[in-house]
Amino acid sequence: MMSNYTSFQTEDFVLDEYFRSWVAHPTAEKNAFWEHFLSVYPHQRKSVEEARVLVQALQVDWKPVSEQQARQSYQTLEEKLFNSKTTPLWNWKQQAVWYRVAAAITLLLVAFASWLIIQSFNNTTTYQTAYGEIRKITLPDGSTVTINANSKLIYTKEWSSIENREVWLEGEAFFDVKHLKNHQKFLVHTADKFTVEVLGTTFNVFKRESGTRVALQSGKVKLNIGNDNKHTDVIMQPGDLIEVESEKGTYSRKKVNPQLASAWTEHKLIFDNTPLSEVVSILEETYGLQVTISDPALLEKKVFGSCPTEDVDVLLAAISKPFGLSVKRNGKEVFISSP
Numbered sequence: 001m002m003s004n005y006t007s008f009q010t011e012d013f014v015l016d017e018y019f020r021s022w023v024a025h026p027t028a029e030k031n032a033f034w035e036h037f038l039s040v041y042p043h044q045r046k047s048v049e050e051a052r053v054l055v056q057a058l059q060v061d062w063k064p065v066s067e068q069q070a071r072q073s074y075q076t077l078e079e080k081l082f083n084s085k086t087t088p089l090w091n092w093k094q095q096a097v098w099y100r101v102a103a104a105i106t107l108l109l110v111a112f113a114s115w116l117i118i119q120s121f122n123n124t125t126t127y128q129t130a131y132g133e134i135r136k137i138t139l140p141d142g143s144t145v146t147i148n149a150n151s152k153l154i155y156t157k158e159w160s161s162i163e164n165r166e167v168w169l170e171g172e173a174f175f176d177v178k179h180l181k182n183h184q185k186f187l188v189h190t191a192d193k194f195t196v197e198v199l200g201t202t203f204n205v206f207k208r209e210s211g212t213r214v215a216l217q218s219g220k221v222k223l224n225i226g227n228d229n230k231h232t233d234v235i236m237q238p239g240d241l242i243e244v245e246s247e248k249g250t251y252s253r254k255k256v257n258p259q260l261a262s263a264w265t266e267h268k269l270i271f272d273n274t275p276l277s278e279v280v281s282i283l284e285e286t287y288g289l290q291v292t293i294s295d296p297a298l299l300e301k302k303v304f305g306s307c308p309t310e311d312v313d314v315l316l317a318a319i320s321k322p323f324g325l326s327v328k329r330n331g332k333e334v335f336i337s338s339p
Contacts, residue, residue, distance in 0.1 A: 006041055013051030023055040028290050031150075032332060035130055035288070049126060127153045129171075131288035134267065134309065141165055141178055143186065146265040148172035149286045149309075171285075172206045174262045177219075194244055195224040203236075204262045210281040212244040215261035225251055264309055271303040271318075279303055279319060283334060287312045294337035298325070 005013075013019045022030040038045050129135050129147050136146045140159040147153050151171025159165055165186045177186045179200025188196040190207040201219020206212065214223060216236040223234040223242060226249040234251060236242060241256040263270040271279065277299035283289045289312070293299060301323055307314045316334065320327040328335045 005037060005044065008044065008047060010047045010050045010054070013048060014054050019051065020055050023052050028284070028288060028332070032131075032288055039130070123157055124154050125157050131286065132310070132312065134264065136265075139165070139167070141180065141184075141186075143178040144176045146174040148174075148264055150288065169205055169207060171208060172204070172264075174202070174204045174265045176202045193226065197222045197224065202262075204258070206261075208281070208285045210278075210285060213241060213261075214244075215241045215256060215258045217258040217262060223251075225249060263306075267309045268306055269309055269315065270306045274303045275299065276301045276303055276319065279315075280336075283312070283315070289329075289332055289334050291334045291336065294335070298323075298336065298338070 005016075008016070018030075022034055034048070038048060127135060127137055127147055129149050129151050132149050134146065134148060136144060137153070138144050139155065140157075143165075145153060145167070148171060151169070151173060153167055153169055153173060155167040161182065161184070163184075165184055166189065167187070168189045170191060175186075175188065175198075177198050177200050183199060186198045186200075188198075188205055190205070190212065194207070194212055196203070196205055196214060198219065198221045201221055202217040203219070203221055204215045204217070206214070214221070214236065216238050218238050221236045223236065223244070225232045225234060225244050232249055232251070234242060234253075239255050239258055241254050241258070241261065242251050244251045257272075260270045260272060269282070280291045280293070280299065283291050286309075303319065303322070305318055305322075307318045313329070316327045316329060319325060319336070324339050326335075326337045326339050
């Protein structure tokens with residue numbers, strides 16, 4: 001299947017059913033396939049990213065309809081618009097012409113929208129890390145971002161001196177934001193209508209399927225939490241860990257050692273009374289593994305200690321030894337059970 005994609009252009013990916021399925025409904029298996037594909041064929045990364053943006057923006061549930069259904073739908077629309085159930089406004093030859101005109105206009109609008117999206121995409125910089133990869137970058141204002149594995153950071157290529165500095169994050173990243181004399185805000189956006197607003201500070205943002213949380217190491221930040229009906233502004237102080245339920249517009253706060261939350265930036269994972277369920281999330285979301293637990297009660301066990309981020313097998317050993325668990329790995333699949 002991979003050989004079919006080597007010479008694909010943007011529009012070919014957009015039309016490909018498996019590609020659209022990955023964008024609309026990503027799974028660990030699909031993510032692994034496309035990650036491997038791009039590692040083997042890096043020249044296709046731009047086309048894949050452009051196609052992904054287009055598919056996300058133009059997702060429409062198209063369904064074929066028969067000529068009879070089209071006639072009935074048109075007649076119903078005509079009756080509602082003109083309150084006439086007996087006299088057609090045009091004969092079907094005229095209607096066919098208008099259908100062709102409408103189709104042409106629709107195609108032009110879609111093409112124009114696609115062009116705008118691609119132009120917008122071309123004006124942005126995207127960093128995407130693979131499973132197990134950590135990357136540090138410098139932003140246009142001199143701020144630095146350390147991006148954790150299986151994460152994505154997007155920002156516009158050029159930042160003005162009068163507009164907010166804005167980035168969009170999927171996954172996890174540690175920010176060291178540079179304070180500017182003109183007090184420009186620095187905004188971190190995530191996909192769940194959650195925004196971190198800062199001037200100059202260091203903090204860790206985590207936004208994955210397993211949850212959303214922010215740990216503040218230094219400085220001061222404001223979180224905008226909520227949905228379409230309710231928004232809450234929360235001020236954080238150093239040492240605060242905020243866990244967010246964006247859909248509900250709720251959050252919880254607790255004091256932690258913020259350096260533990262960002263230890264991964266130094267290629268270490270530190271566990272301090274950490275539930276095994278959270279470790280499983282790291283295995284799945286950071287390393288792309290598929291974990292099966294024989295007994296759900298095991299997820300409540302607490303993990304202590306540390307291990308390097310570069311070797312997932314060391315992490316698996318750190319799970320098994322303290323509890324005497326059986327941990328077996330077969331490629332991307334991990335099975336954890338009682339002995």
